[in-house]
Structure formats: C-alpha cells, structure tokens
Amino acid sequence: MTQTKSQLESSERFKPKASRRDFLGIAAAWSAIAAFVMAMLGAFRLPMPSVFPESNSQSKLGKPNRFLEGSATYFPKQNLWLSRSQEGFHAISSVCTHLGCIVERDGEGEFSCPCHGSKFDRAGNVAGGPAPKGLVWVDLSISPEGWLVADTLKETKQGTYLKV
Numbered sequence: 001m002t003q004t005k006s007q008l009e010s011s012e013r014f015k016p017k018a019s020r021r022d023f024l025g026i027a028a029a030w031s032a033i034a035a036f037v038m039a040m041l042g043a044f045r046l047p048m049p050s051v052f053p054e055s056n057s058q059s060k061l062g063k064p065n066r067f068l069e070g071s072a073t074y075f076p077k078q079n080l081w082l083s084r085s086q087e088g089f090h091a092i093s094s095v096c097t098h099l100g101c102i103v104e105r106d107g108e109g110e111f112s113c114p115c116h117g118s119k120f121d122r123a124g125n126v127a128g129g130p131a132p133k134g135l136v137w138v139d140l141s142i143s144p145e146g147w148l149v150a151d152t153l154k155e156t157k158q159g160t161y162l163k164v
C-alpha cells in the first residue's frame with residue numbers, strides 16, 4: 001500500500017515536535033534571559049573597584065634581628081632593597097628613576113636597569129645611563145611592636161640610616 005504525499009505530511013511520525021517559529025521564540029527568550037543575568041552580574045560588580053588602592057603605604061619588613069649586618073634583602077612587593085650595615089638600616093627603592101623599570105642588584109651591591117642601561121652605585125647615585133636622578137631612599141622606622149617599617153611613599157634623604 002502506498003501513501004500519498006499529503007497522507008505522509010499529515011501522519012504523526014513526520015510532524016515536527018516544535019515548529020521553527022516555536023524554536024526561534026524559545027531561543028530568543030533564553031538569549032534574553034542570559035543577557036539579563038549577565039547584565040545584572042555586571043551591574044552588581046560595577047561598584048567594586050578592580051584594583052584596591054594600597055590602603056597604607058607602610059609595610060612591616062620584619063624584626064631587626066632577622067637581618068644580619070652586611071645583608072641586603074629584597075622585598076618585591078614593596079620594590080625595595082633593605083640593607084643593614086655598621087651605620088644601621090637603609091632601604092633603597094628598586095624603581096628606576098628613568099621610566100620606572102625594576103633595577104637589578106649585582107653582587108657588588110650596585111644597581112643596573114635592564115630597560116635602558118642606567119647604572120647606580122651602592123648608595124643609589126646615578127653612575128651612568130639615562131636615569132635623571134638617583135634611586136629613592138625609602139623612609140624606615142620602628143613600630144611600637146619593634147618591627148622595621150618602610151613607608152614606600154615617604155622619601156628620606158640619602159645617607160639617613162636607622163639605628164636600632
């Protein structure tokens with residue numbers, strides 16, 4: 001027995017479960033819901049800053065007895081070198097005064113900038129290169145609890161040592 005084309009089209013087997021119009025309507029509704037949810041997530045996140053500004057420029061570096069005389073310790077988060085000598089403690093910023101690259105310290109205690117080749121002596125004075133001025137000496141103090149504290153926003157005069 002053969003079926004005619006109209007019989008085939010009207011049979012349940014060949015009927016689509018959802019019409020193209022229904023499918024597009026459902027897809028549009030879900031797209032709208034997803035867009036709304038993403039927009040709401042963005043709206044709730046908007047008041048929160050992506051970067052939290054440093055609430056305090058002061059950082060505890062450690063107890064003074066942790067650092068031996070003649071030592072130099074790098075603090076990457078604060079971008080500074082803390083040195084202890086007979087004169088006391090001093091901290092030198094590792095931020096190059098030319099364009100802000102991080103300088104490297106060699107075995108002699110001198111600094112060089114990998115970006116444009118500036119050189120600085122042990123005290124941070126310019127010894128060569130395009131840097132317009134020496135490395136910044138960072139203010140050091142002792143907290144009431146006896147911690148060494150560096151204030152990265154406070155510059156101190158070169159040659160200022162903290163005696164402990």
Ligand code: FES
Pocket residue numbers: 096097098099100101113114115116117118129130131
């Ligand atoms: S950033 Fe250091 S020499 Fe240019």
